Amino acid sequence: MNESIDRLLVLYTGGTIGMQQSAAGLMPASGFETRMREQQAGEPGPLPNWTFQELQPLLDSADMQPRHWLEMARTIREAATQGRCDAVLLLHGTDTLAYSAAALSFLLLDLEVPVLLTGAMLPAGSEGSDAWPNLFGAMRALQAGRVKGVRLFFNGVLLHGARVSKLRSDAFDAFAEAPRKRSAAVVSERPPVLLPQQPAEVVVLPLYPGVGAAQVRALVASGAQALLLECYGSGTGPAGDADFVEALRTAHGQGVVLAAISQCPGGHVDFGVYATGSGLRDAGLISGGGMTREAALGKLFALLCAGLDQHQVEHWFCRDLCGEMAD
Structure with missing residues (x-):
C-alpha cells in the first residue's frame, strides 16, 4: 500500500469532464480548478490536498497525439522529482484515455509516484x-493508498493502465480490463528506464482479406520504425501471399520492428499453432502475447523513443514489464 497522499497534483488535459457548450458543440474549457474547489466543499472527506495544473492547449482527446504523451510524462516526472507531488491525478478525455494510460505505463515505468x-x-x-x-x-482511491504505478479509475473501478480498453461509448462503464488467462513470466532482468531521447513512429496495420505487400511497403516508406500487425486469432495472417511475406521480411531487414497482437478482444498470439502463424514469425514478427492494441502501441513507442535499437526493442517487447502481458 502507498502512504497517505499529502501533495496531489491534478493535471488537467481537457476532455469531456471539463467541457462546456459552444456554438460548434462541446469543447474543452479553462476554469475547471474553480469548479472543482466549489464542488469539493460539499464532498465528504478525507480528500488529499491538491494543486492544479493545466496542459495547454486543452484538448478533446480525439486530438491527442504521441507528442502529448511525452509532454504529460515530462510534466509528471518533473513534478515528482522536484518533490512537488507524491501522486498525480490526470484528467483526460475518454476517446484516447486507454492509449494515454498505456503509454504512460511505460514512459513512467521507473517512477514510484502513483499516477x-x-x-x-x-x-x-x-x-x-x-x-x-x-x-x-x-x-x-489515491488517499486510501490503493494505487501503484499507472492506473485508471472509472465508474467506481480501479483498472490496470496497460490492460484497459474503451469498449463502450454510451454508458458509464465504458472501460474494462483485458481478460487474464494466465500470468506472464516474471522478468528477472532489470527493465530499462525509458527516458525519451527521440521521436518515434509506430503504425498499426489491421489484417483483413485484401491486405498485401503494397500496404506494408507504403507504411515503411512513410517512415514507420515499427509495424504493429493486428493478426487474426492466435497470430495468423496471409502467409500464403509470397509478396506480403517478402515485404515483411524486407522491412525487418531494413530495421523495422514487426510485432503482432490478436484482433480478438480475448486473443493471444501463439505463432506455432498454425502454419499461417509460423510463416509470419519466420518473416520477422515477434509476439505481443495477449497485449491490447493500446499497450502494444504504447510499449513500442516508449522503447523506440528511448533510443533502443531493433534487437533491444524486440527483446523487451516480448517481456512483461508492468503486468501488460499477464493474460
Missing part, C-alpha cells in the same frame, strides 16, 4: 453526470 487517470462520459454539471463521482472517487 491515476480519469475522465467522464458527461461533462461536470450536466444532469446525471459521472464527472464528480469519477474525479473524487479517484482522489479517494
Whole structure:
C-alpha cells in the first residue's frame, strides 16, 4: 500500500469532464480548478490536498497525439522529482484515455509516484453526470493508498493502465480490463528506464482479406520504425501471399520492428499453432502475447523513443514489464 497522499497534483488535459457548450458543440474549457474547489466543499472527506495544473492547449482527446504523451510524462516526472507531488491525478478525455494510460505505463515505468487517470462520459454539471463521482472517487482511491504505478479509475473501478480498453461509448462503464488467462513470466532482468531521447513512429496495420505487400511497403516508406500487425486469432495472417511475406521480411531487414497482437478482444498470439502463424514469425514478427492494441502501441513507442535499437526493442517487447502481458 502507498502512504497517505499529502501533495496531489491534478493535471488537467481537457476532455469531456471539463467541457462546456459552444456554438460548434462541446469543447474543452479553462476554469475547471474553480469548479472543482466549489464542488469539493460539499464532498465528504478525507480528500488529499491538491494543486492544479493545466496542459495547454486543452484538448478533446480525439486530438491527442504521441507528442502529448511525452509532454504529460515530462510534466509528471518533473513534478515528482522536484518533490512537488507524491501522486498525480490526470484528467483526460475518454476517446484516447486507454492509449494515454498505456503509454504512460511505460514512459513512467521507473517512477514510484502513483499516477491515476480519469475522465467522464458527461461533462461536470450536466444532469446525471459521472464527472464528480469519477474525479473524487479517484482522489479517494489515491488517499486510501490503493494505487501503484499507472492506473485508471472509472465508474467506481480501479483498472490496470496497460490492460484497459474503451469498449463502450454510451454508458458509464465504458472501460474494462483485458481478460487474464494466465500470468506472464516474471522478468528477472532489470527493465530499462525509458527516458525519451527521440521521436518515434509506430503504425498499426489491421489484417483483413485484401491486405498485401503494397500496404506494408507504403507504411515503411512513410517512415514507420515499427509495424504493429493486428493478426487474426492466435497470430495468423496471409502467409500464403509470397509478396506480403517478402515485404515483411524486407522491412525487418531494413530495421523495422514487426510485432503482432490478436484482433480478438480475448486473443493471444501463439505463432506455432498454425502454419499461417509460423510463416509470419519466420518473416520477422515477434509476439505481443495477449497485449491490447493500446499497450502494444504504447510499449513500442516508449522503447523506440528511448533510443533502443531493433534487437533491444524486440527483446523487451516480448517481456512483461508492468503486468501488460499477464493474460
